[in-house]
Amino acid sequence: MEFNDILYAKKNGVAHITINREKVMNAFRPDTVEEMILAFRDADADPSIGAIVLAGAGERAFCTGGDQSSHDGKYAGRGVAGMPIEELQTLIRDCRVPVIARVQGYAIGGGNVLATMCDLTIASEKAVFGQVGPKVGSVDPGWGTAYLSRIVGEKKAREIWYFCRRYTAAEAQAMGLVNVVVPHDQLDATVDAWCAELLEKSPTAIAIAKRSFNADSDNIRGIGNAGLEALALFYQTPEAKEGANAFREKRKPDFRAARDRKA
Structure with a gap:
């Protein structure tokens, strides 16, 4: 099984799925999600596998969500919004073995949702968590919002989504988003110990x-x-496009037109 966007390996009863797009801080594009789906299916079908570790390559990021530079921000794959992220989320939940998120850096946007979806999250003290949806004209309905509120409580979940703030690993652990925070150089050893x-x-x-x-x-x-x-319909609106364009142009979005239209 050959992959371009991820690394996939099995060792000692553990399947390791690593997003390998370090240059874009492990942001995923449609091909990335399709490859992760194949890897999760393979791991779940293997009776020798007792745990799955989901990780991001390099030191900077676990995952920073959808790659806005992919297809100029227009996802061209399958799935409701052009990317089968809902299928990946379902596999994380439905596979028979626990899935551990190994978070060594930024877990932002869709990356934060992936960490939320995993059964367990082990974070380096350097890890950073947060959402960006309303800043870029997007949101993750269902698991990314409603399930998050099950974990951290509704008040905190609303804060996370409404304000798009960044949270340290210690803050994430305090709110229940992370199981344990360890020194950066002990992250892999801790993940291995939990899997064992x-x-x-x-x-x-x-x-x-x-x-x-x-x-x-x-x-x-x-x-x-x-x-x-x-969401698929929302992405076609000027409001959503303004958010995506502002992100790519590295400027603050101007949503005044959307507010004026609804007034």
């Missing part, structure tokens, strides 16, 4: 527990699918 501990447990019991946890929040799947349909 998981592999000592009953795989069937873990799989049942994961499905039981998921059952409590599976209604969010429907909310997210409906929201993504609306």
Whole structure:
């Protein structure tokens, strides 16, 4: 199985899926998401795998979301919004083994959502979390919003999305977004130790527990699918395009026209 945008390896019962687009801070494009989907499917189908580690290459970023430079910001792949991110999110939730996010740097936008979706998140003390959606004319309905509120509480989730602030690893741990924060040079050793501990447990019991946890929040799947349909329409509006253009041009967006139209 050959990939261009990710690295995929299996070792000692653990599957490692690494976004390998360091030059764009591991932002994903349609091809990246398609490759991650294939890797997750393969790992889930392998009975020898007891844990999956999702990571980003290099030192700077875990993932910074959708690559706005890809196709001039117009995603051309499949999926509701031109990128099958909802399929990837479903695989992270539905695969039988725990998925650990290894966050060594920035987990921003869609990257923050991916870390949120994982069963567990282990972060370096250098990690930074946050959202950018409303700054660039975007949002992640369903898992990225409703599920986030299950984890950090509604007040904090609304703050995260409304203000698009950055949060340190320690702040993320305090709000429940991260399981543990470790010194940067101990990140890999900690991830390996957690995986080894998981592999000592009953795989069937873990799989049942994961499905039981998921059952409590599976209604969010429907909310997210409906929201993504609306998002596909929103991306065609001048308001959304202004946000994306401002991001690429490295300037503040001007949403006054959108507010005036709704007045």
